[in-house]
Amino acid sequence: MIKKTLLDIHRIVNGLNEPAFLGNTEIQGVTIDSRKIGKGNLFVPFKGERQDGHDFVEQAIQDGASAAFWEKDVPNPPDHLPIIVVEDTLTALQTLAKSYRNELNMKVIGITGSNGKTTTKDMTAAILGTVFKVHKTSGNYNNHLGLPLTILSMAPDTEAAVLEMGMSSRGEITFLSELARPDIAIITNIGESHLLDLGSREGIAEAKLEILDGLKENGILIYHGDEPLLSSRLKDPQGFSCCSFGRVESNDLFPISIEAGQTETRFEINTVKDTVFTIPVLGTHNVLNSLAAISAAMELGVPVPKIQEGLKNLELTAMRMEMVKGIKGETIINDAYNASPTSMKAAIELTAGISGFDHKYLVLGDMLELGPEEEDFHYKIGELIDPASISKVYTYGPLGKFIAEGAKQKFSEEHVSAYDNKSELIEDLKKTVSSNDLILFKASRGMQLEHVVQSLQSK
Numbered sequence: 230m231i232k233k234t235l236l237d238i239h240r241i242v243n244g245l246n247e248p249a250f251l252g253n254t255e256i257q258g259v260t261i262d263s264r265k266i267g268k269g270n271l272f273v274p275f276k277g278e279r280q281d282g283h284d285f286v287e288q289a290i291q292d293g294a295s296a297a298f299w300e301k302d303v304p305n306p307p308d309h310l311p312i313i314v315v316e317d318t319l320t321a322l323q324t325l326a327k328s329y330r331n332e333l334n335m336k337v338i339g340i341t342g343s344n345g346k347t348t349t350k351d352m353t354a355a356i357l358g359t360v361f362k363v364h365k366t367s368g369n370y371n372n373h374l375g376l377p378l379t380i381l382s383m384a385p386d387t388e389a390a391v392l393e394m395g396m397s398s399r400g401e402i403t404f405l406s407e408l409a410r411p412d413i414a415i416i417t418n419i420g421e422s423h424l425l426d427l428g429s430r431e432g433i434a435e436a437k438l439e440i441l442d443g444l445k446e447n448g449i450l451i452y453h454g455d456e457p458l459l460s461s462r463l464k465d466p467q468g469f470s471c472c473s474f475g476r477v478e479s480n481d482l483f484p485i486s487i488e489a490g491q492t493e494t495r496f497e498i499n500t501v502k503d504t505v506f507t508i509p510v511l512g513t514h515n516v517l518n519s520l521a522a523i524s525a526a527m528e529l530g531v532p533v534p535k536i537q538e539g540l541k542n543l544e545l546t547a548m549r550m551e552m553v554k555g556i557k558g559e560t561i562i563n564d565a566y567n568a569s570p571t572s573m574k575a576a577i578e579l580t581a582g583i584s585g586f587d588h589k590y591l592v593l594g595d596m597l598e599l600g601p602e603e604e605d606f607h608y609k610i611g612e613l614i615d616p617a618s619i620s621k622v623y624t625y626g627p628l629g630k631f632i633a634e635g636a637k638q639k640f641s642e643e644h645v646s647a648y649d650n651k652s653e654l655i656e657d658l659k660k661t662v663s664s665n666d667l668i669l670f671k672a673s674r675g676m677q678l679e680h681v682v683q684s685l686q687s688k
């Protein structure tokens with residue numbers, strides 16, 4: 230984490246108050262929540278939807294913070310405390326993060342894309358961690374606030390930083406990339422996430438390609454080469470090089486064999502002969518995520534055995550194809566972190582292909598932020614589901630009803646149930662599911678479908 234004197238911080242963020250009295254106190258670490266103060270922290274208050282962090286500055290310092298920012302328009306600054314008055318606390322935080330990033334001598338890998346950012350981040354960090362001191366985005370801290378906090382929490386001797394960059398509107402990735410200045414940029418795929426803001430998949434592709442705006446000179450872009458919206462734009466890169474990955478053999482990196490187990494996937498790739506890579510997660514889409522991670526690792530000279538070791542020992546962030554057990558012994562795929570049509574299709578395809586269970590059920594919820602075509606997107610997901618491989622389809626939420634309507638084109642009425650109420654859905658599942666059944670849960674973050682998973686894991 231960052232360690233710096235208040236005088237230096239005052240200079241970096243263009244503090245508005247008199248710095249003389251700040252002295253040479255050194256802060257270590259930054260937090261935005263007074264309930265999580267670490268000794269010596271700089272506390273950065275924000276006005277939120279429910280509360281104003283400025284109300285907790287005094288308490289934060291009493292609890293061990295060395296100093297705090299104070300936004301200039303907030304009345305009654307506690308002049309008796311070590312505060313740095315700033316124009317805007319978010320801008321000050323971001324400026325401090327950018328300054329700290331530029332002090333550190335490390336390789337930065339920036340990851341964006343519609344789906345797979347967090348998974349690819351975890352994979353990349355797991356591989357690089359076998360040979361480097363690595364710092365990675367914690368959870369999903371991937372936006373204008375999360376990325377600066379991630380950078381400020383980095384140890385000064387970090388050798389490789391794996392940073393997730395999320396967005397929902399144009400210009401956001403440019404900002405994040407110019408802040409992080411990656412040596413390697415990864416675009417995992419172009420799906421439909423955030424269509425509401427971006428209007429089209431072309432718009433999504435343009436927004437993801439903003440990651441080039443901060444890519445270092447002679448940096449490398451690793452991208453999903455099966456996506457025409459990307460490959461068509463990257464035929465003649467200027468000032469950076471490219472490496473494509475995908476299923477199609479025209480890519481620089483592609484799998485030559487994929488073998489799915491019950492809880493892991495084994496695959497070989499075109500550039501490394503007679504070598505099997507194993508990932509402790511299912512799904513062809515996760516093989517593709519691994520290819521992006523492998524490509525970045527090879528760029529940084531990680532030897533193949535270390536790549537194999539890193540992937541094999543991977544620990545994924547929760548609720549991404551997470552396999553758990555229910556109270557009856559049923560197998561649950563908790564893929565409930567988020568959902569868009571691309572990721573929903575990938576998860577359904579995966580579940581349909583798994584064997585060894587008496588029944589296989591899908592519990593699918595709303596996919597949010599898809600814009601005016603949202604009902605059609607949901608209906609088309611329902612139409613995709615094959616009764617030959619799926620026993621019953623459950624849906625949750627107002628848009629989930631359209632998945633149910635699409636599924637009824639192939640399923641009989643009694644094998645499709647649409648719910649708006651989690652309790653009724655849980656009751657039905659508890660009555661229906663048996664020990665040798667498999668259930669997939671998937672919906673957008675806003676649906677919090679994990680609450681249903683948790684109910685099946687308790688009496």
Ligand SMILES: CC(=O)N[C@H]1[C@@H](OP(=O)(O)OP(=O)(O)OC[C@H]2O[C@@H](n3ccc(=O)[nH]c3=O)[C@H](O)[C@@H]2O)O[C@H](CO)[C@@H](O)[C@@H]1O[C@H](C)C(=O)N[C@@H](C)C(=O)N[C@H](CCC(=O)N[C@@H](CCC[C@@H](N)C(=O)O)C(=O)O)C(=O)O
Nearest residue numbers: 261262263277278279280282369370371372375395396397
């Ligand atoms: C500023 C802040 O902390 N926001 C978080 C806070 O929001 P809320 O407004 O409810 O805060 P409060 O009103 O409760 O409190 C205000 C502040 O006061 C502090 N405080 C409060 C009480 C107290 O006793 N002491 C205090 O110090 C408090 O800490 C506040 O700072 O709480 C919400 C619920 O937990 C958080 O969700 C909210 O976090 C915001 C949304 C945020 O951006 N957090 C980042 C750190 C982050 O990275 N979060 C990620 C999710 C990022 C994300 O959604 N990414 C998108 C892509 C990017 C889209 C982009 N356009 C965008 O806008 O984000 C994706 O699809 O991945 C995460 O949490 O996982």
Ligand SMILES: Nc1ncnc2c1ncn2[C@@H]1O[C@H](COP(=O)(O)OP(=O)(O)OP(=O)(O)O)[C@@H](O)[C@H]1O
Nearest residue numbers: 343344345346347348514549550564567571572575
């Ligand atoms: N390459 C991929 N292609 C399609 N779907 C994917 C891919 N990788 C992951 N997914 C699916 O997307 C979901 C989210 O995965 P992950 O959290 O890694 O992506 P993310 O881009 O960080 O998501 P978000 O933007 O919602 O934070 C997973 O549950 C998985 O089902």
Ligand SMILES: C[C@@H](N)C(=O)N[C@H](C)C(=O)O
Nearest residue numbers: 567597598673674675676
């Ligand atoms: C908050 C935003 N990044 C996100 O994850 N949106 C999804 C669609 C949701 O909120 O469910």
